[in-house]
Amino acid sequence: MSDGPLVEIRTSPHVRQTPSVDQIMRNVVYALVPVCVFSVWAFGISVLALLLVTTLACVLTEQLFCLAAGKPTTVRDWSVVITGILLALTLPPGFPLWMAAVASFVGVGLGKLLFGGLGQNVLNPALVGRAFVQAAFPVAITTWTPPFAEGRFTEFIPSTLTLPFLQPADVSGWLQLRAVDGFTGATPLALMKFEHVATPAMDLFTGMVAGSAGETSTVAILLGGAYLVARRMMDWRIPTAVLASAALTGSLFWWLDPGQYPDPLFILLSGGLMLGAVFMASDMVASPVTPLGVWVYGGLIGFVTVVIRLFGGLPEGVMYAILLGNAASPLISGWTQPRVFGQRSRGGRR
Amino acid sequence: MMAPLPNQEEELTPGTFLRGLWEENPVFVMLLGMCPVLAVTNSTLNALAMGLATTFVLVCSSALVSLLRHLIPKQVRIATYIVIIATFVTIVDHVIQAISLDLYNALGAFIQLIVANCIILGRAEAYAAKNRLATTLVNSLGMGAGFTIALLSLGTVREILGSGTLLGYPLFGEHFQTWVVMILPPGGFFVLGAWLLLFSWLQQRRARRITEGEEIRVRGS
Numbered sequence: 304m305s306d307g308p309l310v311e312i313r314t315s316p317h318v319r320q321t322p323s324v325d326q327i328m329r330n331v332v333y334a335l336v337p338v339c340v341f342s343v344w345a346f347g348i349s350v351l352a353l354l355l356v357t358t359l360a361c362v363l364t365e366q367l368f369c370l371a372a373g374k375p376t377t378v379r380d381w382s383v384v385i386t387g388i389l390l391a392l393t394l395p396p397g398f399p400l401w402m403a404a405v406a407s408f409v410g411v412g413l414g415k416l417l418f419g420g421l422g423q424n425v426l427n428p429a430l431v432g433r434a435f436v437q438a439a440f441p442v443a444i445t446t447w448t449p450p451f452a453e454g455r456f457t458e459f460i461p462s463t464l465t466l467p468f469l470q471p472a473d474v475s476g477w478l479q480l481r482a483v484d485g486f487t488g489a490t491p492l493a494l495m496k497f498e499h500v501a502t503p504a505m506d507l508f509t510g511m512v513a514g515s516a517g518e519t520s521t522v523a524i525l526l527g528g529a530y531l532v533a534r535r536m537m538d539w540r541i542p543t544a545v546l547a548s549a550a551l552t553g554s555l556f557w558w559l560d561p562g563q564y565p566d567p568l569f570i571l572l573s574g575g576l577m578l579g580a581v582f583m584a585s586d587m588v589a590s591p592v593t594p595l596g597v598w599v600y601g602g603l604i605g606f607v608t609v610v611i612r613l614f615g616g617l618p619e620g621v622m623y624a625i626l627l628g629n630a631a632s633p634l635i636s637g638w639t640q641p642r643v644f645g646q647r648s649r650g651g652r653r
Numbered sequence: 654m655m656a657p658l659p660n661q662e663e664e665l666t667p668g669t670f671l672r673g674l675w676e677e678n679p680v681f682v683m684l685l686g687m688c689p690v691l692a693v694t695n696s697t698l699n700a701l702a703m704g705l706a707t708t709f710v711l712v713c714s715s716a717l718v719s720l721l722r723h724l725i726p727k728q729v730r731i732a733t734y735i736v737i738i739a740t741f742v743t744i745v746d747h748v749i750q751a752i753s754l755d756l757y758n759a760l761g762a763f764i765q766l767i768v769a770n771c772i773i774l775g776r777a778e779a780y781a782a783k784n785r786l787a788t789t790l791v792n793s794l795g796m797g798a799g800f801t802i803a804l805l806s807l808g809t810v811r812e813i814l815g816s817g818t819l820l821g822y823p824l825f826g827e828h829f830q831t832w833v834v835m836i837l838p839p840g841g842f843f844v845l846g847a848w849l850l851l852f853s854w855l856q857q858r859r860a861r862r863i864t865e866g867e868e869i870r871v872r873g874s
Contacts, residue, residue: 371854402830413843417850435834438833438834438837438839439832439833439834439835440830440832440833441833443830465830468825468829468830469826469828469829469830470828470829470830471830
């Protein structure tokens with residue numbers, strides 16, 4: 304046994320605290336609490352069930368794949384819990400629970416563990432799951448229900464409790480009983496795209512609108528994001544770049560033709576852009592590693608989102624934009640390697 | 654006249670046929686002919702028709718190549734094989750058109766594209782050009798069967814999930830939720846990936862069990 308040196312001499316950096324993976328991930332879960340609480344308050348127990356089912360299904364999928372591969376379980380690093388919560392927040396409130404479980408299985412299994420688990424995944428697992436169910440069940444994932452419906456804490460939205468492999472129950476009768484002023488089931492983005500009806504910015508900001516479970520309230524999302532930035536557990540550049548790029552692109556089209564295109568404030572506050580920018584684009588694994596690359600990555604996501612929204616067939620494009628950004632991020636990282644001191648050419652070019 | 658090729662002829666064994674089904678399955682092991690595998694497996698019937706058409710071309714062209722193997726000059730052998738294969742593809746093209754125009758339209762350009770299927774050219778180059786007619790027939794029949802089984806295993810899964818039917822007959826009640834993605838092109842990739850995963854997992858497990866068994870035997874002796 305040796306007692307070690309009396310005086311420890313080290314070079315910088317003198318790190319006092321080494322945040323581990325599970326510490327960071329647990330903080331992200333804390334940051335998601337306001338969004339979840341608002342979502343359950345606005346949409347009732349259906350969203351609560353959705354959150355529980357996706358989180359449980361994601362954790363079980365990870366456990367299952369770890370067992371099948373004969374590796375020690377990686378469930379305890381909390382990252383899969385975040386995937387589950389995020390997945391639920393991107394789904395419509397009345398989404399059938401069995402489809403949510405399918406999304407969880409595909410997202411965690413195909414999007415994360417087949418690539419080798421946390422740190423190896425190219426794409427954000429929650430969005431992989433959502434993209435799969437978007438392609439597989441296009442009707443169910445665009446069936447929206449209004450927020451603050453009567454009796455939302457005592458009974459489920461009828462489509463939530465659909466039996467596995469069956470079509471979701473029709474919600475139109477349920478809607479008619481509750482709709483205060485002829486709710487059409489459209490999100491602000493769909494209203495804008497197909498009927499050219501703008502939703503007041505204040506409603507969008509506070510979350511008094513229909514939409515996916517966690518995307519409606521900008522306030523709650525920004526609260527969680529601010530917490531993560533304050534704890535320095537998220538790169539503030541990513542959401543800033545996404546939002547700035549979306550606002551710039553939106554302004555350009557709005558300036559060209561204000562009659563046809565929505566104003567940039569609407570673009571920022573509507574749909575899943577805020578949720579995606581703060582909690583999904585900032586995924587540590589699937590975003591570039593260089594500071595310059597992060598700006599390029601965020602800019603790409605914001606631009607593609609607005610282009611899909613304004614010119615694509617779908618009202619919303621955040622999910623595809625982020626997946627595209629994820630896929631491009633190794634390339635962006637390679638292109639934006641800083642010059643190694645003393646060398647003429649850029650180090651990372653291949 | 655060409656000098657006879659070096660004697661690499663294979664003896665006729667059950668393995669000659671069975672290799673194509675499992676050990677050297679053209680799709681699941683050799684990953685050949687991916688184009689029809691992904692493109693026309695959105696229903697069981699399409700998959701079956703494609704598999705049979707390819708098997709017919711494979712067996713006939715391999716047989717002809719095998720018969721002519723001493724006559725084909727080495728320098729132009731690929732061109733010759735393609736001419737032989739194209740002949741049979743033309744026959745299949747007309748036959749399918751005569752049997753069912755719906756099927757012909759569903760399979761589209763992929764019937765003509767059998768000519769570019771690397772399983773067939775691969776068999777001609779790697780097997781038929783070196784072997785007797787009998788073994789060639791048995792081997793290419795096995796390969797064709799392996800290809801058809803692979804197409805069917807993709808086609809059934811995609812049809813059951815994507816349309817809720819099997820060979821056009823509804824399997825479940827009218828409330829079955831179809832997985833639209835499965836009959837779209839991405840579904841082909843998902844299902845192929847899942848099958849490949851299953852097969853490589855099974856093979857790994859078998860290999861591990863064999864090595865473990867040997868270790869036990871070594872320790873025991």
